[in-house]
Amino acid sequence: xxxxxxxxxxxxxxxxxxxxxxxxxxxxxxxxxxxxxxxxxxxxxxxxxxxxxxxxxxxxxxxxxxxxxxxxxxxxxxxxxxxxxxxxxxxxxxxxxxxxxxxxxxxxxxxxxxxxxxxxxxxxxxxxxxxxxxxxxxxxxxxxxxxxxxxxxxxxxxxxxxxxxxxxxxxxxxxxxxxxxxxxxxxxxxxxxxxxxxxxxxxxxxxxxxxxxxxxxxxxxxxxxxxxxxxxxxxxxxxxxxxxxxxxxxxxxxxxxxxxxxxxxxxxxxxxxxxxxxxxxxxxxxxxxxxxxxxxxxxxxxxxxxxxxxxxxxxxxxxxxxxxxxxxxxxxxxxxxxx
Amino acid sequence: xxxxxxxxxxxxxxxxxxxxxxxxxxxxxxxxxxxxxxxxxxxxxxxxxxxxxxxxxxxxxxxxxxxxxxxxxxxxxxxxxxxxxxxxxxxxxxxxxxxxxxxxxxxxxxxxxxxxxxxxxxxxxxxxxxxxxxxxxxxxxxxxxxxxxxxxxxxxxxxxxxxxxxxxxxxxxxxxxxxxxxxxxxxxxxxxxxxxxxxxxxxxxxxxxxxxxxxxxxxxxxxxxxxxxxxxxxxxxxxxxxxxxxxxxxxxxxxxxxxxxxxxxxxxxxxxxxxxxxxxxxxxxxxxxxxxxxxxxxxxxxxxxxxxxxxxxxxxxxxxxxxxxxxxxxxxxxxxxxxxxxxxxxxxxxxxxxxxxxxxxxxxxxxxxxxxxxxxxxxxxxxxxxxxxxxxxxxxxxxxxxxxxxxxxxxxxxxxxxxxxxxxxxxxxxxxxxxxxxxxxxxxxxxxxxxxxxxxxxxxxxxxxxxxxxxxxxxxxxxxxxxxxxxxxxxxxxxxxxxxxxxxxxxxxxxxxxxxxxxxxxxxxx
Numbered sequence: 001x002x003x004x005x006x007x008x009x010x011x012x013x014x015x016x017x018x019x020x021x022x023x024x025x026x027x028x029x030x031x032x033x034x035x036x037x038x039x040x041x042x043x044x045x046x047x048x049x050x051x052x053x054x055x056x057x058x059x060x061x062x063x064x065x066x067x068x069x070x071x072x073x074x075x076x077x078x079x080x081x082x083x084x085x086x087x088x089x090x091x092x093x094x095x096x097x098x099x100x101x102x103x104x105x106x107x108x109x110x111x112x113x114x115x116x117x118x119x120x121x122x123x124x125x126x127x128x129x130x131x132x133x134x135x136x137x138x139x140x141x142x143x144x145x146x147x148x149x150x151x152x153x154x155x156x157x158x159x160x161x162x163x164x165x166x167x168x169x170x171x172x173x174x175x176x177x178x179x180x181x182x183x184x185x186x187x188x189x190x191x192x193x194x195x196x197x198x199x200x201x202x203x204x205x206x207x208x209x210x211x212x213x214x215x216x217x218x219x220x221x222x223x224x225x226x227x228x229x230x231x232x233x234x235x236x237x238x239x240x241x242x243x244x245x246x247x248x249x250x251x252x253x254x255x256x257x258x259x260x261x262x263x264x265x266x267x268x269x270x271x272x273x274x275x276x277x278x279x280x281x282x283x284x285x286x287x288x289x290x291x292x293x294x295x296x297x298x299x300x301x302x303x304x305x306x307x308x309x310x311x312x313x314x315x316x317x318x319x320x321x322x323x324x325x326x327x328x329x330x331x332x333x334x335x336x337x338x339x
Numbered sequence: 340x341x342x343x344x345x346x347x348x349x350x351x352x353x354x355x356x357x358x359x360x361x362x363x364x365x366x367x368x369x370x371x372x373x374x375x376x377x378x379x380x381x382x383x384x385x386x387x388x389x390x391x392x393x394x395x396x397x398x399x400x401x402x403x404x405x406x407x408x409x410x411x412x413x414x415x416x417x418x419x420x421x422x423x424x425x426x427x428x429x430x431x432x433x434x435x436x437x438x439x440x441x442x443x444x445x446x447x448x449x450x451x452x453x454x455x456x457x458x459x460x461x462x463x464x465x466x467x468x469x470x471x472x473x474x475x476x477x478x479x480x481x482x483x484x485x486x487x488x489x490x491x492x493x494x495x496x497x498x499x500x501x502x503x504x505x506x507x508x509x510x511x512x513x514x515x516x517x518x519x520x521x522x523x524x525x526x527x528x529x530x531x532x533x534x535x536x537x538x539x540x541x542x543x544x545x546x547x548x549x550x551x552x553x554x555x556x557x558x559x560x561x562x563x564x565x566x567x568x569x570x571x572x573x574x575x576x577x578x579x580x581x582x583x584x585x586x587x588x589x590x591x592x593x594x595x596x597x598x599x600x601x602x603x604x605x606x607x608x609x610x611x612x613x614x615x616x617x618x619x620x621x622x623x624x625x626x627x628x629x630x631x632x633x634x635x636x637x638x639x640x641x642x643x644x645x646x647x648x649x650x651x652x653x654x655x656x657x658x659x660x661x662x663x664x665x666x667x668x669x670x671x672x673x674x675x676x677x678x679x680x681x682x683x684x685x686x687x688x689x690x691x692x693x694x695x696x697x698x699x700x701x702x703x704x705x706x707x708x709x710x711x712x713x714x715x716x717x718x719x720x721x722x723x724x725x726x727x728x729x730x731x732x733x734x735x736x737x738x739x740x741x742x743x744x745x746x747x748x749x750x751x752x753x754x755x756x757x758x759x760x761x762x763x764x765x766x767x768x769x770x771x772x773x774x775x776x777x778x779x780x781x782x783x784x785x786x787x788x789x790x791x792x793x794x795x796x797x798x799x800x801x802x803x804x805x806x807x808x809x810x811x812x813x814x815x816x817x818x819x820x821x822x823x824x825x826x827x828x829x830x831x832x833x834x835x836x837x838x839x840x841x842x843x844x845x846x847x848x849x850x851x852x853x854x855x856x857x858x859x860x861x862x863x864x865x
Contacts, residue, residue, distance in 0.1 A: 020447065026816060031826045051815035054826065058563040059811045066719035072815075157550055160453055195469045195550025196440075199831050202694070203445040227645070230446035254708055330564050334378045339551060 022048040024270040027064065029057040029078040030257060034290035041286075044279045047049060048270045057083035057161075063264035064262060065091045067101065072263040077119065080161045081256040082168065085323025087247045088115040093260045094259040105296045108316050109256055116260040119278050120293035123217045123252045123312065126241040132211045140244045141253070143186035144212070152188060154210035157194040158333035162216055162255065163321045167329035169253045172321040176328055177315065182335030194339050199223060199231075206234040213238075216255075219290025221305045242312035250311035257293065291334055342683050345390060348504045349676055350695040356710070356717035357579070357702060364572050370453040371561055371570035380557060387540070387553040390475055393760065394539050395532055397479030400487030401627040405549035407516055408620045410494035411502060415617075420624040421491070422855045428484035428797075429847025431804035434824065434840045435481050436474065436545030437471065438635045441833045478542065480631035482535045488793065489531035489755065491523040491547065496759060497640045501611075512610050516780065521540060526758070530751050536585070537747065540578065543807065544825065554578055555706045568712070575709040582704035591696065636844060642837035645717040650838050659842055662803050662819040665734070670749070670798035676742070677749035677794055678787075681718030681757040682779055695749060703747030707807035710744050733814055738796050748801050750796040756790030757783070788796045789857055802849040818826040 001228070030131060031054045039050035048229065053060070057078045062330065064071050064087070078084055082336050095114040102110045102117060109118040126138055156163065191210030200215035202223060220337045223235035242252045259278060265271050277283055284295040289303050301307065351358075409421050427435075441447050445465075453462045459663075501523065505515040521528070546553050552560075558578070562571035587865050612620065680696040682688070702710060714736065762784070768778040784791075813822070822841045825835030 008558075019764070032830065046647045053815055055689060055815065055818075056563065059711075062562075062568065063715060063811065068719065070720075070722070152701050157547070159547065159556065161564075165563060181668045189408075193550050196548060197829075197831055200444070200469070204467065207445040209467055210755055212706075219831075227834070228446055230451045304619060327565060330560075 007208040008051050022046075022267075022270060024048055024267050024274050025048055025072045025074045025109045026050055026078045027060040027062065027073045028052050028054045029080070029083065030054070030293055034286060036037075038283055039116060039292070040270045041283070042274055046270075046277070048272040048273065049217055049275065051110065061087050061090065061092065065090060069264050070264060071264055074265040075274060077257070077258055079255075079257045080165055080322070081116070081118075081167050081258050082161065082326050083317045083321035084116040084258050084260050085320045086109075086258065086326070088113065089323070092263050094263050094265070096261055096272065096275070098272065101272070101279070104299070105266065105279060106298055108314065109254075109296050109319070111258070111320065112232060112318060113320065116256075117275050117279060118256040118258045118296040120257045120284075120287050120291070120312075121254050121296060122257070123242065123254045123314070124162055124214060125217050125236040126207065126212055126243055127215055127254060128212045128241060129205045129208075130237055130239055135241065138212070138241045138243065139246065140249060141166075142174075142182060143243075145182045146191065146216075147185075147189075149189040149212060151191050152211040153189045154191050154204050154213040155194055156196060156198060156201060156336040158330070162198075163214075163338075164326055164329050164333070165255045166253050166301070167215070167333060168322045168325035169315060169317055169326050169327040171317070171332065173250060174316055176332065179296055179329075180332050180336065181334050183338060187336050187338050201240055203234050206237045217294075217306070218292035219307075220309075221303060224305050225292075242309070242311045244315070245313055250317070251296060252316040254314045256296075256319055278325070299336060342687065343689055346680060346683055346695055347469045349679070350699050353397055353699050353702070353746060356713040356743065359717040359720060360572055360709075361576055364569070364576050369573070371565055371567040372573045375557060375561060379552070379560070382555045383552050383554050385397050386471070386551055387555075388403060388470055390478075390546075390840060391536060393472060393538050394478045394482065395474035395478050398483040398486050398532070400482035401479055401631075402530070404488050404838060405520075405624045405627065406487045406490035406494055407520070408624065409568045410491055411512075412612055412620065414612050414620055415620070416621075419440050419706055420628075423628045424487055425851045426623060426628065426848050427481045427486050427854055429482045429798060429851055430632065430635060431821065431824075431840075431843065432478050432481050432542055433544035433548075433806070433828065434639075434843075435477050435635055436548060436632070437828045437836075438638055439473075439477055440469060440548065442634075456558070470547045471551045474545060474551060475514075475853050478539060478545070479535075479590075480627065483627060483631070485534040485538075487530035488530065488752075488797075489526060492752075492790075493527035494753070502778060503627055504600075507703060514522055521859040530755055534703075534751060535584070535749065535811060539584070540582070541706045543706060543708070544829075553725075558709060559679060562708075562712070571670075571709070571712070574704060575713075578709075579701060579766050583701055584862070586612065586701065587698070588614040617792055632848075638839045639844070640839050641754075641843055643835040645686060646834050646862065648836060649835070655838065655842070658818055658820050658823055658839065659846075661817065662843070663819065663846070665737065665741070665809075665819065666799045666802040667747070669802050670795050671747040672738065672742050673745055674753075674791060674795045675799050677746065677753050678791060680750065681753045682783055685757050685762075686775055686778070696754075698752050700747035702743050703745065705744075707740075707744055707805060708811060710740055711808045711811040714740050715745075734817075737814075738811065741805065742801050744805075745798050745801055748797050752790045752793040753787065756787045757803055760786055760837055792857045794852055796850045799850060803846060 024176055026039075034266050039052065057080065060076065064073050064076065067073070076084070076087055077140065082094070093115045098115060102287065105118060109121055111117070128138060130134070158164065167183070170182065175184070182228050188276065191204070196204075198215040199218040199222070201210075201215055202220070205213055217240070220235060220240055223231050226232055226235070244250055259275055261268065261271055279296065281297065281300060284297055284300040287293055288295050288300060288306070292303055292306050294302055294306070344830065396401065405424050406421070409424070411418055443449060450461075450464050455465045501519055502515060506520050510518065540553070540555060542553075543555055546556065556573070556577070558571050558574045560576060561567050680692065681701075684692045684696055718736070764782055765778065768782050804821055806825055807821050809822055813819075820843045824836045824839040824843065826840070827833070
């Protein structure tokens, strides 16, 4: 054992390079390849090194909470705005207090409370089988409760945060009781028990196991740009539908991937620079063309694959509601038997 | 220093975070827990039980039967089978789950080929393969080696005496197996099954993907979805209690039957084979290997070739070194502690040490994320207590968590090995005037050396596959092979994850082959 200690000490030293280089520490729920690309670009232009820990948002929140004042975290970035709301609700964030930071960003995507800055957004949309469903059959999320969809709906588990955010938006827009009835009806329309991820729902449509699925928009982009020809074919066997677009309807549900300053950020000015970079036109172009998400800036066009689906109207709900209504949503999922 | 005191201190050190978790549960509001109890827990528990029983059932078939043939029957290529039957252990359960679901999916090669070439037969392969039964089978495919190893050692150590006697009594191989070997091997079988049970209870990634809600899902549901860490803690404590009961029952029942084993001194007592039975044996021994190792590895290698031009090799080396370093340091510590415990237990015959060594194994039942969580809470408490900040994301904490989590993996083979050797060894040694240390060095170390290697390698292979603890507790910019594999896999980029999973598998496989050689030298003279 004794022989190990020097090795150990050496390793710890090697891990903690405490020189005075410029850094910013990021706790990230995003783990796409493109993120590292962004951080590398940022370091190239500013000389500030981005240190990252990637994990589940809840784990990161828990870690920040327990680290307390000593937390090394400067920034917290998530793919679900509800988690940013939760972090702010737990007093783990500080306001960015810089109007300039959200300049050029679509107003409705920003945080009215000033805690988080949106980086990209995505819509939770419907996709349908080209063979078995007419576009005119579809209209709204609410309509999925209709009996005509019995045995035809596909969606993943209720433990998935995208589904939780969608249901939170329904609770916020329609109230608990209506949402409860909706959930029960939708569950009774399921083609199978919820399982798999979003792409699996699309594949299940292609395989004929169901006709309509609720998925995040960018997964369709990823399928269509896949190197596996069969995945592209599966992607082509379905079409994209943005629900709730008619006049008087509220628009399609969206969710934001956003970034916020940690309460005790030790490298605050570097952190603000990174936020500025991530929302710059250059970084936004990189996002839309790699992950098929939507840019938060109206002047940045979506990737061509995404553009083909056309434009859509977004649900103007205060996005913080996707967090604050979360616990109601979970209860409704459980009561409605959505596994 | 008093050895008992030292064992107690080590145990407390290992259990501190959990004790604190138990303590922090007292007096919590039960609202969320009661809510879960009323709405979900029954279903979750039944699912867990079903998944567990199925996995155990498949593991028994896949593990015990080949172990029996390899241990007692003479056939060509026996040592080769002995090696390959072990290899599936190198594959993490989440990798086998993701690999097979990709392989069997609508866009995977099997369905695509049939669809494009034999459309008439397509309806036979077009299924939803994400089923709990399939999940149980897939998990058994990579977990049965726990049982295989345990039985293999036991069947070989039982030696030919029992077999000879039963032969003389006119029993067939079949009868000997069920009437004699299985009952006296139950301690080993249970120790293998215990590890499998813990792995199933702890599984999260694959279970979630297959849409199966288990007890562990309940913990994560309260933690992640309901944002109620207290309810998660209460559930974790429940899980701990359930496992403890399991554990005590098994211990109690097996303590009633104590067998002292004699090394296999007569190899010619083995069964011989004819052509037909050889073919059957080949099929039985090949089946688990082909499904549990060969097919997934071929598929992964194929994906590696497809993606080889986008691999960042310097990063790959870096990740491999991280994984290797973490796994070796942690495994060494675990094995050192496990040997210490078992040895002290043996020579002191102390009840306290006995219980302590059992209790530290229990942490294995807890999902890695819960261990990480309890560590975070505990360290936060310590920080407050002593006023000095403790770095959460440091390699030391990570190793600490691994040691807590995988103690059982190290203890299990050592326990069965230490228990097997007759106590007369100690008495003789003592009569010869040996000190405890000398007794250990001269007798227990050499006679248990294969178990020590087994313990080290099993820990190593487990840690290199480890996911949730690493995700939660790792330092900045610190990735391991398992983490990178998982990140790609959940982003539905199976192909890109393949090079990382391949290294995990190869590293594990090489070690397991190495291990096999050692065991064969130590255990099976044939």
